Amino acid sequence: MSTFIYFLCLSLLTSVSKSMIDSTSLYLSPTILFPDYQNMLISFKIYIYTPPNALSFSSPTESNFFTCLQNSPFVTQNPEEAHLYFVPFSSNLSTRSVARFIRDLRMEFPYWNRTLGADHFYVSCAGLGYESDRNLVELKKNSVQISCFPTTEGRFVPHKDITFPPHAQGNRTAKYLGFVRYNEVKESNLVNELRKDSDFLIESEPSNGMTLVGRLGSSVFCLFEYGADVSGIGEALRFGCVPVMVMDRPMQDLPLMDVIGWQKIAIFVGSRGGVKEVKRVLDRTCKDDECAGRRRLGVVASQHFVWNHMPQPYDSFHMVMYQLWLRRHAIRYARREFV
Template sequence: MSTASFSLLLCLSFFTYTNVHSKLLSQLTSPYLSPTTIIPHYQNMLEAFKIFIYTPDEAFTFNSSAESLFYASLQNSPFVTHDAEEAHLFFVPFSSNLSTRSIARVIRRFKETIPYWNRTLGADHFYLSCAGLGYESDRNLVELKKNAVQISCFPTPDGNFIPHKDISLPPLASSQAPYAPANKTASFLCYFRHGGIKESILVKELVNDPDFLIESQPSDLLTYKERLATSKFCLFEYGADVSGIGEALRFGCVPAVITDHPIKDLPFMDVLRWQEIAVFVPLGVVKELKHVLVRTYGDRHEQMRKLGVEASKHFVWNELPQPFDSFHTVMYQLWRRRYTIRYPRRSTV
């Protein structure tokens, strides 16, 4: 091998090593699954994404505040187009209280009167359903459930969420505590707001441990903020009240989620590295929870806390949407789920 060839090979090897090392470093210091692509992809979404909203048969309402806020934000956003031919996705609106038979009639009407559903059997459509839809025998509901993107509330009942297709809305915080930088001096290992369920097995197991602060409700928002900011971990039971998980992240309190099975409907699962910003503890090891938090996550806590604070902006709901807030991050997930691209001129990023 000539000296020139060897030098070229050495340069290429060094470039490859540097590139790989840079990617690994960015992943270790970022809460995102794809830290190098989220910004350009997000910008592409802002510039190009178009949604066509079908006209509902009648006025309707949603059961949850998060659904209502998302729909209002969508209606008033620049993503909406009145030209269906330029739309990337189509939104099918119907009330949260609508029966499955009535939903089937809605889909049937769109199929008979509007051509867009039939081109993809609904694969470029999405809808809101807080509890999610189960499996039904009606063909229209089968197409809606299997093909269209469902946006539901977190947590979604078992069987009503299809991973990698469906999206869950981050919970709307029950109380908006005023923000302040997290206190690095933790007074408690773990904080648990149990919502008044005093007979909870979890409460009984932990209530006498001085490292755990357990209460049904803090006296005021300032106290709540202090609880979050001075605790290393914040405990949540999957399936119960998880409304404070975004605020826990914001105040540097690493969420510790008790669950009896792998969670498939976490908000922003294809955006955030959840394993780096939260702890997931099997229900069967609750008695060993303290040891799990101290031994397994003690050394990693500070890094998880920092990544969680950075990720927390995605869990903020605003009446007037702001960059990277809950509304825009849900829209970003929809943008990444574009199934049908009818025009070569459209971006495939």
């Protein structure tokens, strides 16, 4: 994206912010978000290290993010003025090769050793596990990991790491209580139970977009089982279908957790109580007026779940960048010797 186009978009931010300010209850800190976001656009600088090999990513989200980053004004060729440093490596790169890459950065540049990697970030959709190698320990413990949602258990550090918003592809009459778009090979017990309840529509992914829009528009709730396909969250929000996140443990890796109040746009329920418990929670937590409020805020939130080829204000790319901006004040760990 050219600098001219970028700052043309920047000039539109005032009008965009005014339209969003009416729904500020969606955001955790609206009085901070909007001015801080604009400050980020002007000030934020990132230095990209040269990757060890030609990059290859396992998901379109990773690839799209890297392309947008490369073409953005955030990138600087002067590492001395950078707030954060991006460590690029392919999704299929072995842990040994990643460790070697970090070792080379440590020897060639002074920036890693200043913070032991705390002002660095990397992209890994699957997330990195814990290894014994010094370089991998520092990368996992200190650097910001951007991964895909939902994350693999044990490969996400709350309050440090962040997740990409899923790559998402008015008046309404609700025909179904809940819609579940299920395309996993192995169905869960809850999905099998929901299939027998006429209040819920259970099917594999519709063959065309208009069918999906019709399903979303005719359902009060859209159920997403944690660990299954969650790519439709953005679309559900956009078309007024309240997301219901089904999981049996606290959710600490939701996209944009630093920015939006998920409790205001989604409902959380466990799976162990079956359909009866799901219905009880939905009836208790989402009366008519409350559901209308969730849908209204959900439509506002949906703009943050859009991945554009040419980034637009407040879209997924910029909201990921904003979360990185919030983490730019790196913790400088004391040096220690590794045996």
